[in-house]
Amino acid sequence: MKPKSFNYLRPDDLQEALQALQQLRDDARIMAGGLSLVPMMNFRLLETKYVIDISGLASMAYIREAPTEVEIGAAATQAELLAWPNLAKSLPLLSQAMPHVGHFQTRSRGTVCGSIAHSDPSSELPLCLATLGGSVVLQSARATRVLVAEEFQIGMLATARQPDEMVTAVRFPVRKLGTGYAFAEMAQRHGDFAICAVAAVVSKTAMRLGVGGVAEKPTVCDWPALADGEIDDALNDFAWELGGSDDIHANAGYRRDLVRTLGRRVIEEAQKCLN
Amino acid sequence: MLELKAGERHRITFTLDGAEVRGFAEPRMLLSDFLRHELGRTEVHVACEHGVCGTCTVLLDDKPARSCLTFAVQASGRRVETVRSLSPADGKLSDLQESFRRRHALQCGYCTPGILVSSEAFLRHNVGPSEQDVREMLSGHLCRCTGYVGMVDAILETAKMRASSTPT
Numbered sequence: 224m225k226p227k228s229f230n231y232l233r234p235d236d237l238q239e240a241l242q243a244l245q246q247l248r249d250d251a252r253i254m255a256g257g258l259s260l261v262p263m264m265n266f267r268l269l270e271t272k273y274v275i276d277i278s279g280l281a282s283m284a285y286i287r288e289a290p291t292e293v294e295i296g297a298a299a300t301q302a303e304l305l306a307w308p309n310l311a312k313s314l315p316l317l318s319q320a321m322p323h324v325g326h327f328q329t330r331s332r333g334t335v336c337g338s339i340a341h342s343d344p345s346s347e348l349p350l351c352l353a354t355l356g357g358s359v360v361l362q363s364a365r366a367t368r369v370l371v372a373e374e375f376q377i378g379m380l381a382t383a384r385q386p387d388e389m390v391t392a393v394r395f396p397v398r399k400l401g402t403g404y405a406f407a408e409m410a411q412r413h414g415d416f417a418i419c420a421v422a423a424v425v426s427k428t429a430m431r432l433g434v435g436g437v438a439e440k441p442t443v444c445d446w447p448a449l450a451d452g453e454i455d456d457a458l459n460d461f462a463w464e465l466g467g468s469d470d471i472h473a474n475a476g477y478r479r480d481l482v483r484t485l486g487r488r489v490i491e492e493a494q495k496c497l498n
Numbered sequence: 499m500l501e502l503k504a505g506e507r508h509r510i511t512f513t514l515d516g517a518e519v520r521g522f523a524e525p526r527m528l529l530s531d532f533l534r535h536e537l538g539r540t541e542v543h544v545a546c547e548h549g550v551c552g553t554c555t556v557l558l559d560d561k562p563a564r565s566c567l568t569f570a571v572q573a574s575g576r577r578v579e580t581v582r583s584l585s586p587a588d589g590k591l592s593d594l595q596e597s598f599r600r601r602h603a604l605q606c607g608y609c610t611p612g613i614l615v616s617s618e619a620f621l622r623h624n625v626g627p628s629e630q631d632v633r634e635m636l637s638g639h640l641c642r643c644t645g646y647v648g649m650v651d652a653i654l655e656t657a658k659m660r661a662s663s664t665p666t
Contacts, residue, residue, distance in 0.1 A: 224547035224566075231525035231571055233500035243499070261567040262548040265528075272504070274525070276572065302561075326638025328552055328616050331561040332568075413637040 226264035232275045237362070240277055241389060245364040247273050248386035254278065255298055258325065258333035259341035278332070283391070288313060292357070292394045301330035301338070301348075313397045315496075316355060316422055319406040320347045326414040340390040342376045345416040345436035347408065349376055352393060353441040354422040354433030360392040361385070369394075372441075379439045402426045405492035407485045408436075411472060418473045419481035425493035432458070432486050437467040437478045458486040502571055510574040514539070515583040523570035529563075530554040532570035533580065541581050541611050545640075552639035555612035556580050562616045562638075581611035584618055593659060594618055597652035605643035613639050617653050627657055 232251075234240040244251055251273035254260050263269040277283060283298035286307050293313055295304060301324050304310065304317065311318040324347050325333050338348040339359060352359070353372040361368050361375075361384055375382050384390065398404065408420035420435040428448050435441045444461045462482035467475040502508045507522035514537070521536040528547075533539040533556070545553040547566045554565040557579040584592045591599065594617060604610045613636070620627070620635045627635075632653045636646055 225528065225531070226526050228504040228524065228526050230504045231500075231502040231569065233502075235499055239499045257567050257569075258549060258564075261569075265548050265566070274569075278572070322634065326552075327620060327635045328555055328562040328564065328638035329549065332558075332563055413634055 224265050226261070227267060227270045229264075229271055230273045232273055233279060234275060234277065237277075237280060237283060237391065238364075240275055240280070241362060241364040241387075243273070243275055244389055245387045247275075251275050253297075253340070253389050255334040255337040256300060256329075256332040258329050259337060259343070277389075278334075288397070290397075292396050294360075294392050294394045295335045297334065297336040297389070297391050299335055301325060301333045301335055302327075304335050305330060314395055315398050316351050316404040316406055316424070317395065319404070320351050320420075320422065323347050323406075323408055323410070323414060323417070323420070329414075336390045336393050339375075339393050340382065340384070342380055342382050342440070343416065344379050344438065344440050345418070345420065347406075347417065347420055347435065350420050350422055350433050350435035350441040351406070352395065353443050354424060354431060355396050357393060357395045359390055360394065361388040362391040363387040363389070367391075373443075376440045399426070401497060403493035403496040405489040405496070407489050407492075409481050409485065419478050419485060421482065421485045421489050423486075423489035423493040425490060425497065427497065430490060432461065432490065434461070434465060434482055434486070437462075437465040437475075437482060454487060454490060455483065458483045461486070508571060510571055512573045512575060513577045515579055521570075525569060525571055527570045528566050529556070529568040529570045529573055529578070530565035532573075533565060533578075536570075539580060539582075543608055543611055545608070550640070551609070551612075552616065553609050553612045555616045555639075557583075557615060557619055560619070560622075562619045579615070581614050584614060592618075594621070594652070594656045597656045597659075598649070601648045601652040601655065603644065603648035603652040604641075609639060609641045613641070613649060617649075617656075621653065621657055621660065625657070626661055627654070629654060 252271040280298050283296040285296040287294045305321045358371045359375040403425045405423045408417040410417050417436040422433040424431040430446045433443045462479040467478040502525050511520045530544050533542045543553045545551045549564045549567045556565045
């Protein structure tokens with residue numbers, strides 16, 4: 224339960240971090256809070272020659288609101304987002320999901336971007352990003368590009384990030400008028416990874432449900448506004464499309480059942496708060 | 499840019515419970531191991547070593563941190579507090595610790611130092627927490643003896659006592 228030996232780099236600014244990454248490429252890992260990276264290193268699931276610690280880069284610890292989206296920098300912690308005064312108003316889905324992201328003791332250091340870069344299929348932040356249609360800013364010493372969530376996360380713990388790129392920010396679209404948002408999850412312990420997590424975005428003309436913890440990555444399904452009697456069948460079809468597998472926490476059938484029941488619950492919840 | 503070579507022990511200095519401490523650590527050394535093995539601070543308990551159980555929780559610049567997910571070199575130049583910082587003097591218990599004793603909030607006591615540290619951090623930022631708030635905070639810790647009821651009572655009791663003793 225101790226990590227293998229590595230070189231530790233602490234850049235003074237983003238440019239230094241990007242230059243180091245350009246030089247070291249796959250030999251280096253970016254560490255912000257370390258809440259995902261270090262457990263994997265302790266377990267020896269992951270070995271790296273270099274750790275680039277960006278947790279001290281104060282200029283990256285920002286939450287910035289523009290008219291259509293909220294941008295969160297790579298060093299901003301989950302606790303900072305949870306305490307952000309505009310959270311409930313501008314990002315109602317995240318306001319409901321953030322209390323399920325880890326614990327009081329881990330959100331203090333775990334970052335929003337780190338969780339998305341890690342891209343665990345059952346974690347809440349990648350699910351919210353996918354369901355809201357947010358995007359990820361990838362920067363390298365040579366270029367900057369922005370990928371929508373669906374292009375960024377390509378599978379389980381797998382993203383479209385190139386070896387010299389770093390996730391420098393993520394962007395969440397702000398709440399739209401006439402739209403309701405709801406989130407729910409089932410986990411063994413409050414704050415643990417979800418067995419199944421669901422996020423709904425509902426307007427008068429459309430319904431969207433995002434599901435985490437079942438398929439290899441958070442998966443989103445869109446419907447036109449369904450009548451009450453059509454929702455269960457639509458959710459059932461979606462649950463079978465997602466597949467899902469058996470593991471120590473739950474079997475695939477139970478996960479499908481959670482998609483049906485929690486899915487219905489969040490759609491109804493989101494309908495109630497149409498604004 | 500600070501560069502610390504793998505396999506080499508590097509000088510680190512930080513403030514531990516109000517006093518400056520020094521030592522040498524390889525980049526791979528966990529803060530929990532540095533505190534225990536290099537400084538003999540065995541009040542920091544270690545259990546799962548992958549961030550799940552919360553036993554090794556310390557405060558890093560006032561914020562709770564899993565010391566098993568923190569490298570010792572990261573603490574350099576910063577402030578670290580263990581459960582020792584809670585008690586006002588040797589042999590004396592803080593109000594929170596007294597409440598833990600009164601409410602039977604521990605049995606074997608192995609998980610207790612981490613829980614006290616994060617409960618103290620929680621209480622500093624939450625005046626008048628609800629039982630649900632306290633239970634959610636405790637979800638970041640594992641205790642296999644008590645079932646948490648005594649801890650919830652002790653933390654709520656401390657919150658109440660502090661609120662009533664603070665002039666408004």
